[in-house]
Amino acid sequence: MSLKTNAAAPRASERESARRIYFTLAAIIGGVVSVYFVLVPVLKLNLAFHFYLMLWITMASAFNVASGFSGYMPFGYVAFYGVGAFTTAILVQKLHFPVLAALPFSGIAGVTLGLMFAPTLRLSGIYFAIVSLALAGICRLVITNLPEEVTGGSFGLHLGSRAEPVLSFYVMMCVMLLALGTILWLSRSRLGKALRAVRDDAEAADMMGVNVVRVRLYGWLIAAFFPALCGGVEAWYTNVVDTETAFNTLTTAKTVIYAVAGGLGTVTGPIVGAFTMVWLDELIWREFPRINMLILGIATVLLVLFLPRGLIGTLLRRRPQWRRYIP
């Protein structure tokens, strides 16, 4: 017995210092990211570029909850984004909601859609991915076929409110910080551990007392909430939504690529991935405007070939002892 307590004390202090490093790192990263984005309008940096950078960080981070934490590949992830965009647009344009009052409903719409898709969570792997893609197609069709007075038809729906790029920029920043905070909490929470266990072996987790269906649902709803908010804020920022852009499969593709580039399953992975890839995209676009998609495609292929676990994922594979310190 005495032997046990002797060994337990240093472990407790070691745990405490690991925790301190973890949260210090999280605070530093959160602080640097916040200060950087807060200063963008002040220093008159490229507002649009940074708005979308935050949007992609949020999208990739939320996607990480569905994939990195829960083990799903929702190829129709854009559905949440599109439905969120139309929710805000319709509430503002047709029902004359103030934008900030409309945005929460985008989140609610995303969660509602997530609940409707919840029966697909019993599928896995490629079957889930395909069904998710099909469901996104259905969402898009449904909205396309709503009366034109509601959705604006093929011309899209103009919000008609005054464009407020700086305010919407800061709201996007709040959404991003909320998403990152949620995922930081999730990664250390009991729900997060349950999700990872279910991801690794759902049957075994069930036999260990984990309520698999419930845990999966919670993770899924978190993953559905944030892209819907992103859609709403983006609709406000651009002042227009149409089905073509709101349900563009490229949105899902970019989300997946950015999340994978950084590394699934960590908090920092999707942030680093989105940062790197969005910057890379911008540089390539500036230098080679005509073949930017080609080069970006090649860069993606190279990345997946040489760093299949993404930047942070590869780092943590090389340095497993850092897993406890890096959020």
Next chain:
Amino acid sequence: MSATKTTAAAIGVHGLHKRFGGLVALDGIELEARAAEVLGIIGVNGAGKTTLMNCICGIYRADRGSVSIGGRDMTGLTPHEIAHAGVGRTFQIPRVFRKMSLIDNLLVPVLDRNQTDRALIERAEAMLEQMRLIELRHNFAEELSGGQQKLLEMARMLMPEPKVVMLDEPFAGVHPTLCRFMIEQIEAIAAGGKTVLLISHDLTSIYRLSHRVAALNQGRVIAEGSVDEIRGNPAVVEAYLGA
């Protein structure tokens, strides 16, 4: 529900049937384990041992029959409900949570406990120390050897302090030194008053550890009794040699 026969046995299995397509895996199993008893289960490959365990913990749904734990009918409950009723298990081929640290692996069965994280982590560390895995506590479970994964599963099973534990081939693919260690652990578990269902091909260990033994063949219990009774039972000898 009301008609099912329940007893105060720690594990009660009555008239359990399970088919896979045309194959009858369990053919009316009757089995009881008393509290604090080690019940060994032997039988040739494909006899239905693992299927029996899967039906008891609810991951397979039996076609007919009932399972009770501590006198409580478990029929129709989900695996996690059965786990919460105090049933833990290990697997023939280890099923650890591969991309989680050893500590986190141990926390999974106790996530809904009303205890502080700190208390649970300290318990997990003590458990890893007992299983001689403490140095590897921050590694991912996939980085363990097969034998170490078996130890991890054993620790994970014990974390929620189950009343009933089921061990599926704990000695398979395990080095003799580790085997001895496993046997000591199982003896300690039994001494702690838990009911143990022990499946193994290793008759020496089964005979050493079990209070009673049941022999399965083609989904039926062909013999049941004390170690001495089973050892001399002609039906058992024939099933083993005849296979």
